[in-house]
Amino acid sequence: MFYTGGLPYNFARNPYYRSSYSYAATYTIQGYVPPGYNALRTTLLQKERAHFERLLKPIKDFWLENGVSIIFDGWSNPQRRALINIMAVSNGGLVFIKAIDGSGEFKDKHYIAKVLKDAIKGSGHEKVVQVITDNASVMKSVGAFIEVADTRFASVVVMLKRLKLIKRCLQAMAISDQWASYREDDVGNAQKVKDMILSDLWWDTVDYILEFTTPIYDMLRVADIDKHCLHLVYEMWDSMIEKVKVAIYRHEGFEDDEYSSFWGMVYYSIEWLLEDPKCISPHRDHEISMERSKCLDRYFEDENDLREVKVEFATFSRWRFPSPDALTDRWALQPLVWWQYHGSSFLTLQTLVLKLLGQPYSSSCAKRN
Known part of the structure; x- marks a missing residue:
């Protein structure tokens, strides 16, 4: 179990683990027969899956009203197999959908698109608000998602923090006899580094x-x-x-x-706006307005719903609220709380906003699992 099953060594310290062996060695359980090979891979496995589906039902029922995000991320396991993790994340929690073994597959845009479509279909397309992937070139070539920006890691900041933490050690290194012997390899760079450190x-x-x-x-x-x-x-x-x-x-x-x-x-x-006459403030940005219209057109297939949300958005933009508290609460309440409390005046828009604000915007859950 420990060497082939991947159990952590700390599990051996668990008192229940140890007592189970003592009990099994001391007592005979009348009529007990350990599960066989066929039962483990068929009926018992099916029962266990059904048990987990019952546990997950309250979370999945939450998706229809509040929406869900599909998180998609690739990685390699210790055997260097190319795996793809697919998770579903919502206010209700994180659900592992499946892992796909992509070994031997040509992972072009057609393959990725099919995997994503299957994941959306399996979760219920009417429930899925967004798909979050990494910025790999094949993900961009699929052409179904908005690319906000290239990924940028804060590795430079992390490195500077680390250098500051070990400042005294670095300075001791630069004035040591060993550093003087290292200088013979590249005198110019070694001296430059020493000057900086000191x-x-x-x-x-x-x-x-x-x-x-x-x-x-x-x-x-x-x-x-x-x-x-x-x-x-x-x-x-x-x-x-x-x-x-x-x-x-x-x-x-x-x-x-x-x-x-x-x-x-x-x-x-x-000053930034004045640098380029094409730069305008966000509320007057034509591109933002067009993208919002495209989003609403795709989301609301019913013409009546689409017309209603346009009217609601126009009213909301003019801050026409039936309650005076709604105007003052915009500074006192978090946006999600504000929409839950005051959003009933814009019922169609509220439904959309609560789904949007209830989503994550990071694929970190897929990386950590």
Whole structure:
């Protein structure tokens, strides 16, 4: 069990595990016959699957009203087999759908599209809000999803944090006798590295970089979860960008109302808009409006529902609420809570919004499983 079944060694410390062997060695269970090969692979397996389906039913029933996201990610197991994990994530929790052994398959866009369609069909196409994949080229070539941006890892920030943590060790290394012998391999680079490690100015620059990038890094870490937090993005962004501004202005010695060119590059600003006449603020962006219309046209197949949601959206955009609390609560409540409490005035739009805000936006759950 431990060497071929993959059980962790800590399991041997479990008192129930140990007592089961003692009981089996001491007592005879009258009439007990261990399950045979055929029963294990047929009837007992079917019963076990049915048992798990009953456990998952409350979660899957949740999908119709609140929507579900299909998470799709490829990986290689210890035997170097190419596997594809397919998960379903919603407010109700994470459900493993299946793992596909892609060994020997030519994983082109046609193969990937078929796998995705099967996963959507198996979960119920009317329940699926979105599909999240990685940014592999074959995923992009499928052509069914919106590509927001190329993936960017924070490895540079992580490395700088690590360098700062071991600063004293690095400096001791650079002045050691062993470093002097290493210099013979590449004198120029070795001296450059030594000068940087021993430079207070260089370490001050590292501190400054970490000071204004840490809030960004922390927000990315919070967002990289398998729970729904799309409705928290704006609040997290506001908090993050304010911390970045404080770090930059403190370093540059500026007052809050003064202009910082570096801050202007980091943050969405009027100066950024004026750099290019094609840049306009989001609420006047034609492309955003067109994409929203395309989304609504595809989602609402019934013309009456489509017309209703357009009217509701126009009313919502003008902040025409029957309750005065709805206007003040937009600053006090999280968006998901606001729509649950005040959204009944825009019933069709509320249904769509709650499905959207209830979804994750990371494939991390597939990677961790």
